[in-house]
Amino acid sequence: MNRRTFAAALPALLKARSLLAAAGAPRARLGLCTFSCHQHWKAVAAKQSGVKFSDTESFYRYARELGAEGVQTSLRSQDAAVARRIRELVDRDGGYYEGELRLPKSKGDLPAFETDVRLSREAGAGVARAVFMGGRRYEVFKTLEEFTRFHAEARRSLTLAEPILRRHRLKLAVENHKDHTMEELARLMGEFRSEWIGVLVDTGNNLALLDEPHAVIETLAPFALSVHLKDMAVQPDAKGFLLSEVPLGTGLLDLPRVISTLRRANPGIVFNLEMATRDPLNVPCLTDGFWATFPARRASHLAAALERVKSNPPTQPPPQMAGKPVAVQLAEEEANNRHDLDWMHRNIRP
Numbered sequence: 340m341n342r343r344t345f346a347a348a349l350p351a352l353l354k355a356r357s358l359l360a361a362a363g364a365p366r367a368r369l370g371l372c373t374f375s376c377h378q379h380w381k382a383v384a385a386k387q388s389g390v391k392f393s394d395t396e397s398f399y400r401y402a403r404e405l406g407a408e409g410v411q412t413s414l415r416s417q418d419a420a421v422a423r424r425i426r427e428l429v430d431r432d433g434g435y436y437e438g439e440l441r442l443p444k445s446k447g448d449l450p451a452f453e454t455d456v457r458l459s460r461e462a463g464a465g466v467a468r469a470v471f472m473g474g475r476r477y478e479v480f481k482t483l484e485e486f487t488r489f490h491a492e493a494r495r496s497l498t499l500a501e502p503i504l505r506r507h508r509l510k511l512a513v514e515n516h517k518d519h520t521m522e523e524l525a526r527l528m529g530e531f532r533s534e535w536i537g538v539l540v541d542t543g544n545n546l547a548l549l550d551e552p553h554a555v556i557e558t559l560a561p562f563a564l565s566v567h568l569k570d571m572a573v574q575p576d577a578k579g580f581l582l583s584e585v586p587l588g589t590g591l592l593d594l595p596r597v598i599s600t601l602r603r604a605n606p607g608i609v610f611n612l613e614m615a616t617r618d619p620l621n622v623p624c625l626t627d628g629f630w631a632t633f634p635a636r637r638a639s640h641l642a643a644a645l646e647r648v649k650s651n652p653p654t655q656p657p658p659q660m661a662g663k664p665v666a667v668q669l670a671e672e673e674a675n676n677r678h679d680l681d682w683m684h685r686n687i688r689p
Contacts, residue, residue: 367602368435369683370409371402371676372468372567372611378660378672387665391673395421399428399436405673406680409435411468411565411611414458422461429463437565437609438467440511442496449499456507466565466609467509468539470516471496475547477622477629486632490519494527497536504535512539512564517547520633521558528562537564541613542597543571547582547622549636549644556597560604567613568683570594572653579624580648583657584615586675587682591651598687610687614679616658616672 392401438459443452471493545555570590574581
């Protein structure tokens with residue numbers, strides 16, 4: 340099926356899925372998360388010309404035009420009217436909205452956190468994404484003690500957040516965001532045993548911590564509340580390897596296995612595309628600093644990771660954005676998102 344034929348068939352496909360849902364058949368929902376359009380959002384922030392959305396409402400409409408059923412993104416506003424408009428959009432066309440929240444670090448953060456939770460619910464979210472930090476473990480922390488303090492702060496954040504999430508009935512999906520190994524995050528989730536706290540399973544992030552990617556899915560699937568679906572490519576580098584998001588079906592992940600595992604654990608889970616069209620990331624696993632926060636892993640994980648890189652050369656050149664005009668970056672990002680949403684509709688069945 341080519342893109343034009345698929346686009347013509349999409350309304351009927353979405354209607355069929357709606358009928359299945361009405362009949363009680365479990366199904367996956369397919370959409371778009373913020374970072375899949377991060378080049379566009381960067382252009383919005385820089386007030387560049389040629390952007391196709393500028394706020395949460397227009398991003399939702401844009402995602403629907405690409406073939407997404409919904410979005411995962413922040414409201415970017417504390418105006419209740421914005422939340423109501425998002426809810427109206429979602430209810431009108433049968434889409435979905437998943438929120439994004441900033442976790443509280445102290446009791447002083449709780450009023451603002453509760454406001455965000457309340458507005459997310461008013462916008463129609465039943466699940467909201469969060470991260471413990473925005474950076475990468477091996478770049479942020481220089482000692483094991485620094486990471487240990489961070490881990491204690493992450494636990495405290497969840498302890499503070501849980502009563503508010505429970506009161507408003509909003510589920511928090513914490514992303515494996517290149518900060519915790521799969522075992523560390525699973526243990527943390529096991530400590531809470533709360534229906535309101537789980538994991539947003541990113542299918543590629545933990546490659547940067549040298550976890551075997553399919554073991555990550557199997558370890559975190561019991562806690563899965565949402566997904567960032569991506570495929571990954573790796574290339575050797577003098578300091579370790581380069582890691583890239585690539586169009587679905589062209590990378591090293593066994594996506595049918597990944598999807599099946601997650602759907603068995605949570606049949607109605609949302610798969611949000613996160614195709615980051617950007618330059619490859621350096622994972623400097625051949626440097627001493629990389630191992631500062633988990634020194635015991637060097638002996639157990641390095642050789643397998645390097646073999647994984649050697650055995651899985653890219654099938655096509657990964658995205659490269661450096662030096663390209665903004666218009667080209669936006670066009671390539673949109674083309675990748677269109678390709679991947681098409682792939683998701685064809686390969687993730689209701």
